[in-house]
Amino acid sequence: MHPGKNTLTRREWLVLAGAAASSSLHPALAQTGTAWSEIEKAARGQTVYFNAWAGSERTNAYLQWVGAQVLAAHGVKLEHVKITDTADVVKRVRAEKAAGRGAGEGTVDLVWINGENFATMKRDGLLFGPFAESLPNFRYVDTAGKPTTLNDFSVPTEGMESPWGMAQFTLYADSRRLPNPPQSMAELLTLARSQPGRISYPRLPDFTGTTFVKQALIETVGDASVLARPPVDADFARVTAPLWAFLDSLHPQLWRAGKQFPQNPAAIRQMMADGELLLGLTFNPNEAANEIAAKRLPESVVSWQFAKGTIGNTHFVAIPYNARAAAGGQVVANFLLSAQAQARKADIAVWGDPTVLDVARLPAAERARFPSQPLPGQVRVSASTLPEPHAGWVDPLEREWTRRYGS
Structure with a gap:
């Protein structure tokens, strides 16, 4: 999926750019090093239909702000198409391709995406x-x-999606109740044995629950490099055998003896706040800080990641092959990478989503948009980011977990 060789003259490029300004930028333009000014010109007046998960009021409000900014600065109108499952967007674009809807004939201009999708x-x-x-x-x-x-779940992005935010498996607890938090899955098992019934994780296929299982898989597998490749039936049972042995040991020590699991991280957070559970789990390193700022958790709550690292990933935005507003989609994606947009998104009063930028490399004025000291509840020392197993591991892991523990 790389661009073909450029055989057009400069004059032909300019003709294409002018024609694109009223609809979408010709696909070749973005794929052959066209000047950014031409892309901005083509984007002006376009409406970008951004298909993005709408399950958070904070996220929705942030996207409204983004829309106001790109309209004022670039003349691009952003329409947030509120979705509950990105897989539905993938199905729609696939159906459009099957129906022969080519470049400039699609219904999606930008999509919030990562992983399997x-x-x-x-x-x-x-x-x-x-x-x-x-x-x-x-x-x-x-x-x-x-x-x-x-690298998105061990799949090279190769420029086909633009990074938007970071996530990393993180634990949090009230330091008054848990002064020495576990630093690995093995230590978590030891803690569970000493405090039976006071630890749990979300029921799969909740994303955080699946991440918990993948973290355990990484820590128990003999050679983690095998996880960078799609699983094959012959290897799956062998590679995952230590994982199931670990979970078989852990589950009897969990809340309700591992016979039931909370539905989602929010339920675990509330149970932790009520003192029923010792610790919470999240994929947003700023979640505890967000909750402290909202006065739903006390300032004694601390966040941490395991000493040898925890699973992390990036979430992205991508443009479908047949987008009507491909130029506008690029302008929006570029704004989402600006220090202004990234700092606002990282602000726990706005969203609290960690930045993808190297803040130290920003010009001083842009760097000043980001706080220099961690806030209460934020991870003080970030651990190494362990790569996600290949996206192909998710379905078989969830199916086998459900077979073993889901009834």
Whole structure:
């Protein structure tokens, strides 16, 4: 899915750019190093239909702010198409391709995406690009310190999606109740044995519950490199055998002896706040800080990640192959990478979603947008980010977990 060789003259490029200004930028433009000014010109007046999860009032409010900014600065209108499952968007774009709807004929201009959904769209040729690494603000993305900005669940992004925010498996607890938090899954098992019934994790297929199981898999597997490849039936049972042995030991020590599991991280957070559970689990390192700021958790709550690292990933935005407003989608994606947008998104009073930028590399005025000291509840010392297993592991892990523990 790389661009073909550029055989057009400069004059032909300009003609294409002018024609694109009233609809979407010609796909070749973004894929052959076209000047950013031409993309901005083509984007002006476009409406970008951004299909994004709408389950959070904070997220929705943030996107309203983004819409106001890109309209004022670039003349691009942003319409938040509120969805509950990105997989539905993937199905829609696939159906459009099957119906022969080509470039400029789609209904989706930008989609919030990562993991299995990205892997599917990339594999099936449903994405526009590459475009991400040509965005002006991409130069500030922390690709060295945050390698998941270039690798999505072990699938190379290759410029087909633009990073938007970071996530990493994080634990939090009231330091008055748990002064010495566990630093590995093995230590978590030891804690559970000493405090039976006071630890749990969300029932799969809740995303955080699945992440808990994947973290245990990484820590129990003999050779973690095998997880970077899709599982095959012959290897799955062998590779995961230590995981099931670990969970078989852990579950009898959990809340309700592992016979029942909370439905989601919010339920666990409330049970932890009530003192029923010792610790909470999240994929947002700022969640406890958000809750402290909202006065739903006390300031004695601390967050941490395991000493040898925890699973982390990046969430992205991508443009479907047939977007009507591909130029506008790129302008929005570039704004989402700006220090202004990233700092606002990282602000726990707004969203509290960690930045993908290398803040130290920003110009001083832009760097000043980010706080220099961690707030109460934030992770004080970030641990290494362990790469997600290949997206192909998710379904078989969830199916086997459900078979063993879901009844």
